[in-house]
Amino acid sequence: MVHVCNYRFMTSPETELFRKYVDPDFPRLEEVASTCPLVMVNFEELYALPRPMLHKVVYIGGLGITERSVGQFKVIADKASNIIVFLFGSIANASEMPSSWKNAFLNSFRSFPHIEFITRYDGEDLQSKLPQNVHTYEWLPQTDLLPLITHAGHNSIIEAVNAGVPMIAIPLFVDQPMNALLAEKRHFGILLQKSQVSEEALKEAIKTLTEDESYAKAVKHVQKMIQKKPSKPEELLVRWTEYVGKFKDLSNLTPYSVKLNFIQYYSIDVIFFIVLVLSLIIIATFKISLFIVTCLRKLFLLKKEKTS
Structure with missing residues (x-):
């Protein structure tokens, strides 16, 4: 398929x-x-x-992948004890999220005043609702601002691991669910399915990511392995x-x-032959069983007639 x-x-x-x-x-x-x-x-x-x-x-x-530099975000970085970047890549624009998602993200971010949240957002509908610790920009250099809440895109995973920071992965489509599962399996990311996005779920994920040091240790370990690769x-x-x-x-x-065609590559001819043989065996078994039952039934009826 x-x-x-x-x-x-x-x-x-x-x-x-x-x-x-x-x-x-x-x-x-x-x-x-x-x-x-x-x-x-x-x-x-x-x-x-x-x-x-x-x-x-x-x-x-x-x-x-380039070296990280906070650049124009240095003012935010200096005053914050922690920074979390919320990015869904270049295709999925945060301004097009459902209202329920927007409210869930804003309310959960508001619950962590000691963390500065930075996101790419080109809409005007949230400006009056933004908490003081949430900053929106029309464009963000993701590699300069990590850790992050991400859609688990291919590049996002590579950049985060090479930077040595854990992530909250909310996969949207294509390869992203697989990437998010990989981050969860390697314990450098928390997987949050689209259907699970809510204020409480986001709060729990952010709290776990920032307080449980095992996620940071896991991604730092992989980062060091990458840095020490022979080539x-x-x-x-x-x-x-x-x-x-x-x-x-x-x-x-x-x-x-x-050099194999579609049928050869997926062994469809072999599968067809096996299915055919199994079908013939099942049919033959059914026919033989039916014949035996019929014969036994006739013998039983014949014996019954003789005794009567």
Whole structure:
């Protein structure tokens, strides 16, 4: 199902765009991807879930993350004992949240006067309701202002872990639920489902995150592991790019599975054969059982007639 949805809604339309504007004979993007000599993944394997991985996959998680600097927010940072940034990424705008969510966030933030809350918000409807410890801006440099309440986007997770700060993850869509579960599993984040968002739930999550030191310790541990890695992502990017440029053909790293069609890849022919055999066995068993029961019934009736 995932394969079908990915092909139907992503790779197929994108292939058509290339064929329209680049070359009418442009190959399918799936074919281009399968012949790619190397795959560089912007994810950190030290906190990702262990999984079987091809030799052609190189992790370069954390690439391009800059040093933190509070900059224009220094005044807030100096007067606050703690800062929490509330960001839902560049796609989900906080101004479009349901009113119930807005009230829940504002009321929960108001309950922590010793914490300064900073959020990206381009609407005007909350200006008169803002508590003194809540500050809104039309744009925020997320990497400069952490810890955070986040939508658990891919970049947000990487930035938070590399900065060594825990998070409250409220996933919205796509890969975010998986990222939030990962943060919860590694104990550097608190997972709060969309259906659970309320004033009390937010208060409890903020209280736990700021008072339970185990979350900070867990993320600091992963941060140190990343910092002490033998190779930095920038080095891997340069070295592997030079390597591919020198040898070009790395087909010895390409698995045979790229040559399999949809039916072969998902073993649909094997599954069909097994289902067919099992169905025949079940039908045969049913027929034989029915035949035996019928014979026994006839013998019983015949015996009964003789005795009578």
